[in-house]
Structure formats: structure tokens, C-alpha cells
Amino acid sequence: MSYPTQVLKAGENFAGCPGIRRAAESLRAGELVAIPTETVYGLAANALDEQAVGRIFAVKGRPADNPLIVHISEMAELEKLTMRVPESALRLAKRYWPGPLTMVLPSREDVVPSLTRAGLSTVAVRMPAHPVARALIAAAGLPLAAPSANLSGKPSPTTAAHCFADLNGLIPFILDGGPCGVGVESTVVDMTGETPRLLRPGAVTPEMIKDELGELILDPAIYSEPDPQSPVASPGMRHKHYAPKAKVAILKGDWQSCKAFMALKKTQGAMALVFEEELSGCPLPALSLGPQAEPETHARALFACLRELDERGAERVYARCPQSDGMGLAVYNRLIRAAGFEEITVDS
Ligand code: TXA
Ligand code: MG
Numbered sequence: 001m002s003y004p005t006q007v008l009k010a011g012e013n014f015a016g017c018p019g020i021r022r023a024a025e026s027l028r029a030g031e032l033v034a035i036p037t038e039t040v041y042g043l044a045a046n047a048l049d050e051q052a053v054g055r056i057f058a059v060k061g062r063p064a065d066n067p068l069i070v071h072i073s074e075m076a077e078l079e080k081l082t083m084r085v086p087e088s089a090l091r092l093a094k095r096y097w098p099g100p101l102t103m104v105l106p107s108r109e110d111v112v113p114s115l116t117r118a119g120l121s122t123v124a125v126r127m128p129a130h131p132v133a134r135a136l137i138a139a140a141g142l143p144l145a146a147p148s149a150n151l152s153g154k155p156s157p158t159t160a161a162h163c164f165a166d167l168n169g170l171i172p173f174i175l176d177g178g179p180c181g182v183g184v185e186s187t188v189v190d191m192t193g194e195t196p197r198l199l200r201p202g203a204v205t206p207e208m209i210k211d212e213l214g215e216l217i218l219d220p221a222i223y224s225e226p227d228p229q230s231p232v233a234s235p236g237m238r239h240k241h242y243a244p245k246a247k248v249a250i251l252k253g254d255w256q257s258c259k260a261f262m263a264l265k266k267t268q269g270a271m272a273l274v275f276e277e278e279l280s281g282c283p284l285p286a287l288s289l290g291p292q293a294e295p296e297t298h299a300r301a302l303f304a305c306l307r308e309l310d311e312r313g314a315e316r317v318y319a320r321c322p323q324s325d326g327m328g329l330a331v332y333n334r335l336i337r338a339a340g341f342e343e344i345t346v347d348s
Pocket of ligand 2: 147
């Protein structure tokens, strides 16, 4: 089906906003709506309607083995979706919900359609903090399945304009709630085992989870390319992600060594992704992720930068290596996927 995609402004009075009312009606009718959350924009549908969820997979071109996150606005909804919620999950929810944290829990398979879970016995649940997302979930009276609102494999959208660029003509509404505050997707933690396991790093950092629970296993797929032969805890980690058209490589080394390396790579279509302090001295045309000491700024800027590199016609991109702790880990995790795991050590 083809639509004249409309961008609706989510106004100040969220609950009474006409945009939210129309979006909620659309969702109840089984349609898809792109919605703002504090992390990235989501492509939302009624999580309990298998047909509506099927549309998400069709529109995004998403592999059917990659399950969706179900978004709720109240704790009471968690019990309806899950078989049991361990005490540790309740503690994380109490401390970090609403917010950029997703927990994988045993699913009520009679309630959550198999397609939403990609056939797994677990369901990923998150309570977003964005006032528009929360008002919309409440207005629709439904849990919403929402992957990032990009075409599969593309950088996630952090503005309504990014959603429009990917989804114009494919969905009836995009709800515009302004640019996303966090900029990278939620932290995903598997709470079904004895020890919680981090599947995807985000703004709720490993340090923050350990502070509440004392222990956390970091899944190796966070840093390294999953072995195609072995099973992965989170199917999403297997698929190509966040990739601009350009071939990206992460440079590992200090700025002086990176600069010397880049100076040798000056060709048509070569560009760099650097920290703000390095822009003026960079030998290649470059975009900035923000000041080196501000990983939160890098997270907000990353996906917009990847999209802009495409617009500028970049063919080869050399990116500075983000920190690998705190919020830096979330940025590194996305960038290494955008780079297809290509890292070049440039230290002399
Ligand atoms: O911030 C976010 O989480 C955004 C916004 C819209 O809420 N959503 C998002 O969804 O990033 P998506 O579909 O792009 O990423 C969901 C990730 C995938 O890596 C998927 O494999 C994993 O969560 N996931 C979902 N359900 C799972 C499950 N039952 N077990 C393990 N991993 C699961
Ligand atoms: Mg995604």
C-alpha cells in the first residue's frame, strides 16, 4: 500500500494533542506510525496484533528472525506480557524506568504473538521516558511493538526528517516530537538467566546496572563480530546495522597517528569522522561527533553524522575510536557495526 505520509507535530499538551489522537486511532486500526522516543524514533504498531506487526517487518525489510521490543507506559502492562518478572528486573525497572532500558523476560506466549517475539519464548519490554511516546501508548491503550524507524540496515532515525527520508509513502503518519535526546537505541539486558546479560549497550550503562544488581555479564557480541555458526543471545546482533553507503573503518590510535594516516588517504570520496577539537586540523573533509570528552554528545550526533556522510557522497570514511566505557561503549558498539567490524591500528 502507498500513502501520502503526513508529519504530525506532537504539541505541548501531549495528552490532548490532535496529532497523538490521530496516531492512536491509526494504531488501533492496525496501521503503523513513526513515533519519537528519547533514544531513537520507533516504527510502532499494536504489539498484540500479528497482522500489524507483520507490516513492520514488511515496511522495514526486517529479517523475520529479529524480534521486536514491546513498549509500555505502566507497570501493570508488564505482568500481562510476561510469565514472571524476577526480583532483579523489578529493581532495574524501579530505578531506570521510564527510560532507555529494555529487559528480555519470559513471555506469555498466549498474549504476545509469535511474530513479535520472532518465535522466541521471551519478550523484550521497555517503558520509554519520552512524554509523546508515553501519551501515545496511553491514548492507544495498547502495548506498542517498535523497532527503530529506519529501513533495515540503515542508521537509526533521530529526527522526524530521518523517518520521512526512509518511510515516505510507506506509512500514514510520522509523529514529530523533535530530535531524540539520547540518540542511540536502548540498553538491552537479558533477565532470563541466573545472571543478567547485556545484549546491547545504551544510555543505561553497564556501570549503572552493576550499581543496582552487583553483577552483569557483557555478551561478547557487543564488541566482536558474531560467529555465523554459533547461536547469538540477541538475533539483532547478527544482522548488518547502522551502515551508511560509504565503507567505514575505525582508526585505533592517538590523533597525531590518525592525522598522519588520513593525510595519506586523500582521495575523492574519502572523509573523516572526528572529535570537535580535531576538525580544523583534519587532513580530510570531516564531520564532528562533538568534543572528545563528551560521549553523550557523540551518541546524539552519531546517526545524523552517518546519514550526512551519505548526503555528502562519502565513499570511504575513517572514524576516530570512541571510549569503550560508560556511554562510549554504546557509541563504539554502533560504530563498529557501521564499520562492518573493520578497525585499523595506526599507532606508530
Ligand atoms: O531504543 C530502542 O530500543 C528503540 C526505540 C524505538 O525504542 N527500538 C529499537 O528496536 O532499537 P530495534 O528493533 O531496532 O532493536 C531491538 C533489539 C534487536 O537487537 C533485537 O534482536 C533485540 O532488541 N531483541 C528484541 N527482542 C528480543 C528477545 N526476545 N531476545 C533477545 N533480543 C531481543
Ligand atoms: Mg534497529
